[in-house]
Structure formats: structure tokens, C-alpha cells
Amino acid sequence: MKRLLAFGLSLLLAFGAANGILAQEHDKFEVGQGTFLLNGKPFVIKAAEVHYPRIPEPYWEHRIEMCKALGMNTLCLYVFWNLHEPSPGQFDFSGNNDIARFCRLAQKHGMYVIVRPGPYVCAEWEMGGLPWWLLKKDDVRLRTLDPYYMERVGIFMKEVGRQLADLQVSRGGNIIMVQVENEYGSYGTDKPYVSAIRDLVRASGFTDVPLFQCDWSSNFTNNALDDLLWTVNFGTGANIDEQFRKLKSLRPDTPLMCSEFWSGWFDHWGRKHETRDAATMVSGIKDMLDRGISFSLYMTHGGTTFGWWGGANNPAYSAMCSSYDYDAPISEAGWTTRKYFKLRDLLQSYLPAGETLSEPPAPIPVIEVPAITRWQVAPLFDNLPAPKQTEDIRPMEQFDQGWGTILYRTTLKDDISGTLHIDEVHDWAQVFADGRLLGRLDRRQGEFTLPLKGTLKKGTRLDILVEAMGRVNFDKSIHDRKGITRRVEVLSGDTARELKGWTVYNLPPFHDFVSHRNYRPGKADGMPAYYRATFKLDRPGDTFLDMRTWGKGMVWVNGHALGRFWEIGPQQTLYMPGCWLKKGENEIIVLDLKGPAETCVAGLATPILDQLRVKAPETHRKDGQNLKLDGETPVHTGTFASGNGWQEVKFDHPVEGRFFCLDATSNYDGSNIAAIAELDVLGADGKPLSREHWTVVYADSEETRSGNRTADKVYDLQESTFWQTVDNTAYPHQLVIDLGRNCRVTGFRMLPRAEAGAPGQVKDYRIYVKAKDFAY
Template sequence: MKLKTLLFFVIIFLSVNYTIAQSHTFKLGDDAFLLDGKPLQMISGEMHYPRIPREAWRQRMKMAKAMGLNTIGTYVFWNLHEPQKGKFDFSGNNDVAEFVKIAKEEGLWVILRPSPYVCAEWEFGGYPYWLEKEEGLVVRSKDPKYLEEYRKYINAVGKQLAPLQINHGGNILMVQIENEYGSYSNDKEYLAINKQMFIEAGFDGLLYTCDPKPAIKDGHLPGLLPAINGIDNPAEVKALIKENHNGTGPFYIAEWYPAWFDWWGTKHHTVPAEQYVNRLDSVLAAGISINMYMFHGGTTRGFMNGANYNDRDPYEPQISSYDYDAPLDEAGNATDKFMKFRSVIQKHLAAGQVLPSVPKSKPVIVIPDVQLKQATSLFDILPAPKLNPEPLTFEDLNQAYGFLLYRTIVDGGVSGTLKIKELRDYGIIYINGKKAGVLDRRLKQDSLQVDLPKGKVKLEILVENLGRINFGPYLLKNKKGITDKVLLAGRELKNWKMYSLPFSSVKDLAFKSGKINAGSPAIKKGSFDLKKVADTYLDMRSWGKGIVWVNGHNLGRYWSIGPQQTIYLPAEWLKKTNNEVVVLELLKSEQTTLKTISKPILNELH
């Protein structure tokens, strides 16, 4: 009897484990993707794990299912996972493997994009800042130094994610190598090296490339599926892919844009759903697989926003909100676009298939005004300085993000032009502790007229990294800080002290009560209790420029120029008692009151 019972449990154990580990086949047919030999039309939406609180991943995926998606796409971000050379992090909000596993539990396939270049309106296009420190290293090339670091990264990613591919019992259908490479260069040998490194890292399933129409010839690698970005005319999509894939499909729009992103000082981008409904309908009717970029944008928290720049346009750092006017808004609620797209998708479901009901919008609260009663001047929390005759960059000081204060002593009694060559990106100038002016790379400002009093004068320049360029030919010109020299009335200033202020954490800052000198960059602190925990929006319209942390989470930047005037504060990062808020305010040190409202303001310019 005991033997029969034991045998019964062994059979059950083996059966369960076979079900868990059961692998599928996913292949390219001439016209369709084939899952276990049967056609699968991927209806996918992009959403990025670091732009969503880990605690909310599952809720966002349930919303994806409710709109009719069967797949989600995500980039993998090198600078998150290797913030310092050789130090990898796949924990907390960086646990991309858990993100993929939750998707499987929610019945979603995954398209994985570890590239390692991602663009994505993300700092340095996903590259870690320290690549800039490697002498002679050239990203997106066959440079041995770059390939060595790339290989270490993709091997680390492979350990996390290769076992989750569909051919190993997981839910990752396809893996993308590089990212819109044809918009950057055309080296097929480099692309082939990419492919081989992915395979060696364990990605032995279906690999593909993606490019916009003008770049597809340069960006695809023969033998891999060339997916297309940015167009949705079914005939054109099919013709382009056939032309570059031996006359066959299947057909995949890897990035279909239902709207666009925003940058500081420019209006909020919105596109009515009506402009896309018929186009989505025609794509699905043609049997083409599609990935909406974005289905849900979320928030680019911390210092991780990127920037655009080229020879024609000014430097354009992106805002913290990545709402994107996407079908699912920044807080994870269904929009009008969501409902209209859902109606289209419903038309193309298999007979008898019914979509889950759409969850109600999440509750929102307005918190009574929070008084920030503790304060300190940024000048009172300076670390030990680094001394050097010339200004050093962020990279010279092993600093990725945040701020850097430059200080020197000059002989006064001088009037003239203070010129900061190659300032990156935003500088506030102080003379003997008093603010003298601001220089802004966006506006191509690098000079300020100053009148120095007689005697020895303390000159300080507080420089903010507003985000490294994430797209185009300037990826290799991304150092931050004062990247050249400082001139006063034509004479180069020397003997600098540099104070690193990365603000990677605010938990150990020392505060005091009382006011801060007007014009001094100030750090304010307060706390609040809640009767109910729910989403809210910090209303920063009366503030100037800075960063907000709540319960240790860096929620991102605010800047009165707009268009973003609020900061989304997710319920998942709040608690009922003793919520701590810290605000770094650069321009309006007199502010002490933090307000909240129930809706975001993403379209107000000043």
C-alpha cells in the first residue's frame, strides 16, 4: 500500500513538472508565425518594467489582457543592470525575469529586446555611463573594447532570461538583436557578431531585427526576420518584409506608434484614437502581427530620461512622465484610446473568445497640503572635494547622474563675459554664494555677463546632467558636467574643486529647521499620514525646478517650463503613516508647501 501511494505521488510530481517545463515550437511560416505548427497573430503592446512599480506589474498585465493583447514587449536596459562596471543588479524593480514570469502567469507571451542599445527615450539609449570612460571605446561597432563589455552584459542577461524562452518551456517568443541599427550604420559583420553573441548567451530561439522603412536594408541581417517600425499600410509592410526576407513573411510591425513622447519646453503630444482605429483594423485584418509602442508608457523615474540632439535641432531632454498618450495612461488606467482599440481587437478574436472585463480606474486621493518644515542648503551637505587644475566631468569622477558643483577662487574687480565651453547641461552660477544667473544647453546658452566685486571672489557653478543623448550620431559625445573649460573675460579659470552630488539616496541627509537663504539650492523634508492609500499627483506648479523623493523612491524631475506640471505618485509606494517626502529645489528656495491634485497636468507650458 505504501509503495502504491509513493508511486502515485511520483507520477503526480512528474506530471506537474512536465507541464511546467513543457516546451513549445515557435517558427516562421511563409505568411504567419507558427506556434506548435498553428498560426499565431501577435497583438502586442510595449511596456517597460522599470517604468512601472514592481508591485504594479501584474495589474498592468491584466489591463493588457483586458484590451485584447496576447503579447507584451519590453526592452532590457544595460545601464540599470550594470550601473557600475562589473557590478550587476537584477533585484527589485530590475528583476526582469520576474516580470516575464508574471506575464506567463497572466497568459501573455513576451517579445524580448535586450539589444543592448534601446533608444527608448532612456538615458544614453540604455548604455551605462561608464562606457564613456573606456578610452577609445566605440559603441555599436566591432571595437574589441565595446564587444568585450557587450559580451559580459548579454551573458548576464542570458543567465536571467534564456531559460524563459518558449523552446525551454517559457513564454519569450522572440528576441531582438540590436535596435534600429540601419538608422545608425550598415555593418552586416557587426550585426552577425551580435547574433552570435546572443546565441552564445543562450538565446537559441527565434531572433529578429527591427528598423524603420528607410533603414531596413541597412539594419537587417540576412537569415533573420526583418521587422518593420513606423508604418502600417498592410501592402507596404508585406512588400518591405518580403523584399528583405527571400520573398516570404511572416509580417511583424515591431513598433506601431499610437502617439509620441514629450520633452521639456515643448507641448504635450497627443493623437486622437480615431486616427488609428481604422489603421489597426486593417493591420489585424491582413493577419499582420503588431507591437504598439507604447501600450503603457509609465514614468521615467530617477535620472533615467534621455535626450535628443543633432546638428539641426537643439538639445531636447525628455520629461519624467512617459504617459505617451498611450492606451493605458501613466497610472495604469484605461483611456478612450484603450476602449476604441479594444473594440477593434474584439472584431478579430477567434469564435467564442471573450475578453476580460475592463477594470475600473484606480482610486485617487488628494492629500492635505504637506508642510516641509525641515530644510538644508545644498551648500551645507557637500562631500569632500576633488581638486584639479581643469574642470573634471561626471565620468572623470565615476559619477553617473545627478549634479556636480564646481568651485574656484578668482581675483575680483572684473566685469566681463563668463563663458562655459561645452556645458552639459544646465548650470546655475553663484558669486560669493548669491545666484548670478542660469545657463541652459537647450537654449544654446553658454555665457553670462558678470560684475565681480573687488577682492577674492568665490565662483561656483552647479551643473545638472539633464540626460544623455539616446539617439543619433552623438552617442559617443555624452560626457556630462563642464566638458571643456571656463573663461572669464577671455582668461581661462583654473584650480577647481569638484563636489559630487549624485543623489542616489537621500536617507542620510542632515536637515535643520528654519529658512534657507534666498537663491540657494534647497533640500526640503516633510511627512504625512493617510486615511486611505491610493494614487495621487504632486502639483509642482508653484515650484521651480528639481527632484522629488517619497519614501526613498526618486519620482523624477519637475520643471516649471512644462509641459509636465505634476508628478505621479503611485499608491504602491505609499503607506498609512509616516510617509516621508524630500524635495530638491534649485530655483525657489522659499517654497515649503507641497500640494496634490487628482489628475495629471501634462500640457501646460510656461
């Protein structure tokens, strides 16, 4: 009996040790003096940011092993509210949404986890992770103490706690820290709101590990709570000492952590593919490790924003590509890269003597798929669902639709001529009269009007087909309703006549919907249509679907929504995980809203992420255009101080105007380059004006050869992006911004680049403000 009991006890101990469920085996993670402490010993967090929904669930373990072999000891991950609660009260934590399983897989491989449950996460994700159905309430105020919003946050956070609270290290799991909200200083100043979110996080069960909040070095004090750990986010090349200078002065004994060290950047439709230098990234991580600073590399593996989950920036509106490769050390398909091995070599050198890193797992096999050319077609206008009726135009959300495409249809009651004004298109529209295409409108370009050629007769069927390209995931613009948000009117002379009496058709992006259209042999003749085909495989494997002959739309394979495509690029292929393919017959469905040049899809062995096909000019200066400031009187002349960080300038007296001109006459480093990361214009109250409707009227020079360094970067709300002039164009350099309306201007704020020495920092300058545009 004693032998049997001893054997049973040994089994229990072994099981408990393997699964971390015995009290004496539990870890303790805490904030120490100048360092994090794991079981009482100093611990430097080397975290890999990865997002479970951007990785197919069968590949989770592969990507975790890749991070482990890189030299990371922790995984950092957001929790995506809109993914887990697609409709109010309906939660999904299964399959690819099973975040608890992801955490347990990380623990299996000896890795800790930092959880970032939001409720807002940004992440270039649809609406920053907030559910679209919040927008069905017209007066909802997101990310505030709005009662309805906070009620729903509480319900969601409680569900997150049910999934993850028992995985804290003190309870045998591997969660060592939990974040409160996300970069709230870039949204507003509201400590009571941030405090309320903190309380909900604690109430959900996260009471055993440190809670922290992350922000930028320029704004972290706006909402900093005394009882939370403070961390800072910044990108590769940033001046490390400068980024932590203020935090160290306020909390000299706190552990330092860069909670998002940006390894690359994300891609936008119609803009060049983004990359960041590998050596610069590794150098920044070395600088932090040498100072004992913890970090999370955002992203270590970006993956893919499958389906309709891609977000958008604003201002100016710009939707994200489906690939979230991010120029990260681990590629979109899970491959090692030059960045991977340079970083791995560095992290290996910081291991204790005698320890070595495990070898990276083998990559997933790749296959090529012969061209698929035999398709059946279901023209969109011939396959409409049951209609809904409304007298007035309303946004998509009011018709209980979250994503996809929506068709607004009316029959003209009178002849119309002039200009069709759609207020506002969110985000890409095609206008048809009796099935004939009249034109297309693109929110990215600020296109909301369509001149009518001739007269549309009474009885004409007017169709406006609007595709939702992704809700804004940053700043106040997250209140981003889709479809047509206000009205449709006809402008003729000084009159505006609103069109009424609409029939609405919801066209969601779900496989159950697109697979049940009436497919038949034939063609769609350039009109919006669904296409379906089958293809056979001898063996499955990863591949990249070549969409270069198609126009604009979305792809589904075997029921999985792969993402969006758009001929303009830069992304021309869609990552097709082999785990979603099967030996034998496979199904592919393509929705092309614009119409293909050729109905052909092949599976390539390598992706195409950097092929831009846009005819629009890359810069904000027309050929031969030169700003004329002769005879203009500056409202302010000054000299910026040398160094990193925001600088604020107040005018001697307020001025009225709509057009703001910065005329930079010299810089500090003696080069030809001018560079500015962010620019605020101060209003009558001394606070920054909204940038929502700003546009660049003129920039004398913009660097578009080596990166997306156009002038609109000064108001994109991203401190790590910047306007930069080309290196062969001498000073002076000018930038003219249309503020969107006449304003009372009292000054401005300027942020140089974040790198040490602030490359290209402007020294001497003149400011002009006018009610009317300048002469060119």
C-alpha cells in the same frame, strides 16, 4: 503502492503543466512561410510594449492583466543595461529589476514575451540604456566593434542569458523571440558589428527562438543579416502598404511585423504635451490585422520614468519629462482610456467565434493628500560633500559620478571682465559669484556664454552648479558626457583666458545622500536647497504630487526617487504610486535648484501633464520678419515626385555655404500646407552632413496649435515627426537652416510625411545656399 505512484505521477504532471517544465508540454515558435507558427499553427503576434522599470513592481500583475484584457497575446520589453549594471561587474536583477519574474507573471496570465536586450534600447531612456561609466574611457566608441565596448557588452549579455534563456518557449517558458541591437540603421551601417551582437545574443543562450532585427522601412537594408528575421517600425497614420513594400519585394514569403507601432509620443520639457488620434491608431492596427501582419504597440502602457532615468534627444538637445504616459491606451497610472476601449473593441472582433476578452482589472484606488507646508531646509551650499581637486575642468564622469548635479568652484586669481564662456554646459547651469546668482545657462537653448556685468574682483569665489538632465538616447550624441565637458574661459575682446584650479563637489541623486543633509527650520532665500517634510495618511493610494509652486529639481518619497519636475512644464505633477506610501507617517524630500515660489506640495486625484509655462516663442520667426529672396539666385530648381519615401536630389555642381534655404512654391494636394518629416544636406562625399549643430534660422510658418510641428522636426532624426505649416498661410513656404559651418554642398534628401498620400507634400521648390545669412 501503485495507487500512491499514480497519485504522485498525477501531481507531477499537474505541476509540470502549470509550470511548463515537461518536454511534451513545451511550445514551439518559429518563422513559417508568410506567417509565424506556434506549435505548427499560424500565429499573429498582438504585442503590448511595456517596460518593467517604468511600473512599480507591486503593480506589474495589474498592468499585465490590463494588457491581456485589451486583447493582446504577447508582451514586448526592453532590457535596460544601465539599470542592471550600475557599476562595472555589479549586477542587480532584484525587486523592480527582476525581469525574469516579470516574464513569469506574463506566463501566469497566458501571455508570451518578446525580449529586446539591446545592448542599446533607445526608449527615451538615459543614454539609450547604455551605462554612463562607459564614458569614463575617453576614446570609447559606443555601438561599434570597439574592443572595450564589446567586452562589456559580452559580459552584460551573458548575465541576461542567465536570467532569461531558460524562459524560452522550447524550455517551458514564454519567450518567443529575441531582438538583436535596436534600430541600428538610424545610427550607422556596420554589418560586422550587428553580426557580432547577434553572436553574443546566441552565445548567451538564446538559441531556441527566432532572432530578429528592427529598423525603419527607409534604412532596414543597411544592416540586414540574412539569418535574422526583419521587422519594421513606424507610427500611427503611416501608409501600411508603403512601409512593407520593400521588405515584401526582398522577402515575399516572410512574416510581416511592425515591431514598434507608435501609439503616441513622448513629452519634452518646455514643449507641448504630445497626443495622437485614437481612431487613426485603431485604423492602422485594423489594416495590419486584415493583412495578417503582426504588431507590437509601442507603447501600450508607458508608465513613468522614475528617478534620473529620463533621456534626451539631440539635435537640438531636448530632455524628456518624467511622465512616460505616451498618450498610450493604458495611462501612466494604469487607467483605461478612450484609446483602450476603441482598441479593445477592435481586437475583440478578431477573436474566434464564441471567445470573449476578460474584463480589465479595477484601477488602483486614488487618494488626495492635503497640502504639505511645514518643511525643514538644507541649503545646498551649506551641505556640500567632501571636495575633489582638479587643475582643469573635466566632465562629471571623470569624478566617478553618473547622475545628478555637480558643483565646480574656483577662486579668481585676477580681476575678470567680459564674457564667461562655458564649453559646454551639459545641461543646465547656474553661475554664482560669492553666493550671488549671476545667471543661468540652458543647453536646450544653446546657451554657453554669460556676459559679466562689471568686473569680478580677484579673490571672488566663482561657483558653477550644473544639473545633468539626462543623456542623449539617440544617434551619435549618446556619447553625452555631463557637467562641463571642456573648459571655462573668460572672453575679452580677442583674447580668451582659461580658468584653472577647480574644487569639485559631487551631488548624486540617491536617497542615501539627500536624506543625510543637515536639515533645519528656516528658508533658503531662493538659493538651491533640499527640503524635507513628513505627512500622515489614513490609507495609502495612488496620487499625483502637485509641483506647480516649485522651480526645478527632483522628489523622493519614502526613499523612492519619483522623477524630475520643472516649472516650465508641460508636466506639473509627479505620479506617486500608492504602493510606495504607507498608513501613518511618510517622508518627502525635494531638491529645488532654482527655488520655489511657495513650499507647498499636495496630492491631486488627476495628473497635470499639459500645462506649458514658457515665455520663449514657439516658432522660428520673429514678429514682422520676412525672408527676402529678391535678387538671390537659386542653386537648384526642381519638382519632387509624388508619394511616400525618401527622395534624393543632386546638384549639377557643388556649392559652398553655411545657410541652406528651401523655398517651397507648391504642393500636390492643393492645400496651403507644407509638410516635411526629415531633411538631409549632402556634403562633398555625397553623404549626409552631421546635423549635430544645425539650427533653424527662419521658418515662415509652423503649426503649434495642434501639435509640436516646428521646423526643427526636419532634423530631429525621427521620421514620424514633421514640420508643418499652418493651414491659413498660403504658399510659398520657406525654411532656412544654419548648418553650423561652411560646407561643400552637393545636394539634399527629403522625406515627406509617412501617411498615405503624404499630406502637405511639397511639389515645386527652389534651393538657395549662401555663406552668409539671408536678408529679412
